[in-house]
Amino acid sequence: MADASPPQTVDRHLDRIQLLFEGGLYRQTLDAIATALEQHPYAEPLWLWQAIATDAIGNTEAAIETVLPLTNSQDAEIRKQANYLASIWSAPRLERPQNWNARVENLDRLGDRQEFVRGKAASAPTTPSPSFTEPPRPSANDPKPFPFWRTLIFIGAATLATTILFAALNS
Structure with missing residues (x-):
């Protein structure tokens, strides 16, 4: 005799749905x-998630149709x-200026080149290219830079001393 498990609560369904959606698994979310919805056809949070997931797969018109009754x-x-x-x-879609979009070249045109395997170089160079040099890393023997706050204190003290000296000379 098959043991039928009791239906899950709406909250348990929502937890699973949210995990699937946040993982980018929109079809599985749907x-x-x-x-x-078969178990809880009147649960409005499920219908809201249905609209959101439908939009996530690119069907905004169906998402609008799903969400309108919930208004x-x-x-x-x-x-x-x-x-x-x-x-x-x-809302109407705004047209983006072309200079706002980054263009990414299609690597499929590389065809049968052997140096590329699934988007990664088969033999990646271990040294940086000559056009790029990494900045030198500080060593333990390098002197520590003079802290900025010490510079401010020095300037303040020098200004104060100069002011006192001129005040003493002018009196």
């Missing part, structure tokens, strides 16, 4: 949400979060 939730926190997400996802 699968976990679907399983949780009328009886739970003030769910309503607040749903309104916030809906406003972000519905």
Whole structure:
């Protein structure tokens, strides 16, 4: 006889969903949400996570459709979060200037070159290139630099002594 385990609580589902999402496993997050919604179809936090994970996989339109009913939730926190997400996802996309984007070359064009294996150099050089020299590291015998605060004290004392000397000479 198969032992049916009792359904998990919403909180346990949410903990698992959050771990999957934070790990970047968005499709698995959606699968976990679907399983949780089968057991708890009216749990609004699950629907909120459904919208967030749906947006994370790039389907913003479906995320908006999922979050819009939650903007009328009886739970003030769910309503607040749903309104916030809906406003972000519905906002017009701003065009970024080209100089804001970094261009990364596609390494696939290297083809069959032997010196590259899965994006890493097969025989990486052990010495730095001639165009870059590492700054020298301080040794134990190097003198310690004069602390900045001592310089300030010296300047202050010299100014005070000069002021007293001129005051004495002028009186």
